[in-house]
Amino acid sequence: MHGRNCALDDARQLFDELLEPDAICWTSIISALTRNDFFDEALRFFYSMQRDHGMCPDGFTFGTVLTACGNLGRLKQGKEVHAKVITTGFCGNVVVESSLVDMYGKCGSVGESQRIFDRMPIKNSVSWSALLGDTVRMETSSLAAVRQGKEVHCQYIRKGDASQKFDNLELNDWGFAQNGRGEEALRIFNQMVKEGIKPDYISFIGILFACSHRGLVDEGREYFISMTKDYGIKVGIEHYSCMVDLLGRAGLLEEAEILIETSDFRDDSSLWAALLGACTTCTNYEIAERIAKEVGRWNDALRIRRLMKDRGVNKMPGKSWIETKNNLGSSFDFENSLVPGESNFLDVEGMG
Incomplete structure (x- = not known):
C-alpha cells in the first residue's frame, strides 16, 4: 500500500524490518x-x-x-528475463506476456513484440494497449527519420524514445513504419474493440x-468523445494534451483554446x-499573445507583440470604460499593457 501511494521510503523501511520476507513481499x-x-x-x-x-x-x-527492463531500454536483460519466464513455466500467463509485448516494443524489437502478441491465447486491454503503444512509438520514429534536419513539433509521448533502435526488425516492418503506422494504430484499436476488449485509459492515450x-x-474528436460517452472513462490531462496537439497542428486554435x-x-x-507553441507555428500571433499573458509569460507576450509590429500585423488596442465622479470615460490599452505594473493607459475621455 505504501508503494502504491509513492511513500517509497516507508515501504523500504517496512520491508527491511521483516525478518523473513516471502515472495509476495519481495514482489511488492x-x-x-x-x-x-x-x-x-x-x-x-x-x-x-x-x-x-x-x-x-x-x-x-x-x-x-x-516493465523495468522496457523502461530502461535493456533488450539483452529483457531477453534474459524472458528466458527465465520460459524455464519456470510462465508462458501463457497474460500478465507476463503483456509485459513481454511492452518490453520488446520499448526496446525497439517490434517484430518480436508482434509475434508474442499473435501467439497469446488470451488477450486483455493491457495486451492491446502495449501493442498500440509499440505502433505509436514506431510512428514517431518514422517521422523522425523522414524529417531529419527539419523542425518537428512532437510533444506528449510518455515513456518513449523519439529515435528507437530497431534491433532485429525485418525489412518489411521498417518499410511499414516509413509508410505510416498511424493507420495501423487505428486498425489495432478498432480490432481490439471488435473482439470485445474494452479500451482503457492508456489505450486512448x-x-x-x-x-x-x-x-x-x-x-480524434470521435475517440475523445467516446471515452466518456461509450466507455465511462474519465478524461485525463494526457488525453487533453493529445487533443490540443492535434487541433493545434490542424490550425484549429480557437477550438483548442475552448x-x-x-x-x-x-x-x-x-x-x-x-497551444502557445501551435499558435506561433501557425503565426496566429493574436491568440499567442493572449495565451502568453494568461499564463503569466509576460516576456513571451511582449516578444510576440513586437513580432506582430515588425511584420505589420495590426491589432486594435483594447478599450476599457471607467466611471469617475458620475462620468463615464474610456481608456485604450496599448503596447505597455503587456507588462503589469507599468503605466498602461493613454488618453482618458470625460474624466474630471
Missing part, C-alpha cells in the same frame, strides 16, 4: 520501486530475491521486472497520439504552453 517492493521509476533498484531486488534468498518469482514479479501525428482530426477553457485542467500551464 519490486513493484513499488518500478512504479516510482527506480528501475535499476527493482532489478537489483529481483536478482537478490533469487540468488541470496532462494525465492521464486511469480507472474506478477516477472511482469513488473519486464495511444490512439489520440496516433491521430495527432497523422492529422486525423475527425477521428477545449482547454472548458476542461478540468484549464489551470494547467502545460496545456497552454502546447
Whole structure:
C-alpha cells in the first residue's frame, strides 16, 4: 500500500524490518520501486530475491521486472528475463506476456513484440494497449527519420524514445513504419474493440497520439468523445494534451483554446504552453499573445507583440470604460499593457 501511494521510503523501511520476507513481499517492493521509476533498484531486488534468498518469482514479479527492463531500454536483460519466464513455466500467463509485448516494443524489437502478441491465447486491454503503444512509438520514429534536419513539433509521448533502435526488425516492418503506422494504430484499436476488449485509459492515450501525428482530426474528436460517452472513462490531462496537439497542428486554435477553457485542467500551464507553441507555428500571433499573458509569460507576450509590429500585423488596442465622479470615460490599452505594473493607459475621455 505504501508503494502504491509513492511513500517509497516507508515501504523500504517496512520491508527491511521483516525478518523473513516471502515472495509476495519481495514482489511488492519490486513493484513499488518500478512504479516510482527506480528501475535499476527493482532489478537489483529481483536478482537478490533469487540468488541470496532462494525465492521464486511469480507472474506478477516477472511482469513488473519486464516493465523495468522496457523502461530502461535493456533488450539483452529483457531477453534474459524472458528466458527465465520460459524455464519456470510462465508462458501463457497474460500478465507476463503483456509485459513481454511492452518490453520488446520499448526496446525497439517490434517484430518480436508482434509475434508474442499473435501467439497469446488470451488477450486483455493491457495486451492491446502495449501493442498500440509499440505502433505509436514506431510512428514517431518514422517521422523522425523522414524529417531529419527539419523542425518537428512532437510533444506528449510518455515513456518513449523519439529515435528507437530497431534491433532485429525485418525489412518489411521498417518499410511499414516509413509508410505510416498511424493507420495501423487505428486498425489495432478498432480490432481490439471488435473482439470485445474494452479500451482503457492508456489505450486512448495511444490512439489520440496516433491521430495527432497523422492529422486525423475527425477521428480524434470521435475517440475523445467516446471515452466518456461509450466507455465511462474519465478524461485525463494526457488525453487533453493529445487533443490540443492535434487541433493545434490542424490550425484549429480557437477550438483548442475552448477545449482547454472548458476542461478540468484549464489551470494547467502545460496545456497552454502546447497551444502557445501551435499558435506561433501557425503565426496566429493574436491568440499567442493572449495565451502568453494568461499564463503569466509576460516576456513571451511582449516578444510576440513586437513580432506582430515588425511584420505589420495590426491589432486594435483594447478599450476599457471607467466611471469617475458620475462620468463615464474610456481608456485604450496599448503596447505597455503587456507588462503589469507599468503605466498602461493613454488618453482618458470625460474624466474630471
